[in-house]
Amino acid sequence: MNFPLFWAILGAVFCLMELFLPTGFVESTLGISAFIVAFFALAVPIFSLQIVLWVALSLVFIFLLRRFVPKRTPYSLQESTEARTLTAIAPGKTGRVIYEGNSWQARCDDETITIGADQPVVVVSRKGNTLYVIPESALRA
Numbered sequence: 001m002n003f004p005l006f007w008a009i010l011g012a013v014f015c016l017m018e019l020f021l022p023t024g025f026v027e028s029t030l031g032i033s034a035f036i037v038a039f040f041a042l043a044v045p046i047f048s049l050q051i052v053l054w055v056a057l058s059l060v061f062i063f064l065l066r067r068f069v070p071k072r073t074p075y076s077l078q079e080s081t082e083a084r085t086l087t088a089i090a091p092g093k094t095g096r097v098i099y100e101g102n103s104w105q106a107r108c109d110d111e112t113i114t115i116g117a118d119q120p121v122v123v124v125s126r127k128g129n130t131l132y133v134i135p136e137s138a139l140r141a
Contacts, residue, residue, distance in 0.1 A: 003047060007038035007054070025065055033057035081123050083133060089115040097133060099123060106131040113138065 014031030021027070037054045044050070081099070089095035089108050095115070097106040108115055109124050109132040121133040 003041040011035040029061035
């Protein structure tokens with residue numbers, strides 16, 4: 001078996017996979033490691049050493065790459081933003097609101113107020129996929 005050719009093909013496959021399945025450059029680092037091992041395989045024909053080198057290089061490159069990938073911050077709702085009810089929201093029950101162009105499940109933050117359909121509301125918090133809202137009229141009063 002031609003080990004340098006095997007590693008070169010494996011490196012090309014990983015780099016091409018990164019084009020079609022973006023994984024934050026993880027597949028690219030595996031491919032680059034395979035290309036380096038292909039050159040190493042020209043001098044050292046022991047396949048088990050090649051595998052150990054490939055794994056070690058891949059881990060080192062992935063570790064180094066993490067320093068350059070920006071940290072993702074979880075999406076958070078802006079406090080006190082406007083929305084509009086799609087359905088009526090009874091006290092203690094859930095309804096639907098349109099917020100930032102999407103339909104969300106919503107509950108009234110005040111368990112004693114009923115909010116009618118097509119009413120402006122203010123989003124005060126979010127728990128999971130449920131927005132907690134209060135009617136705009138309650139803010140003015």
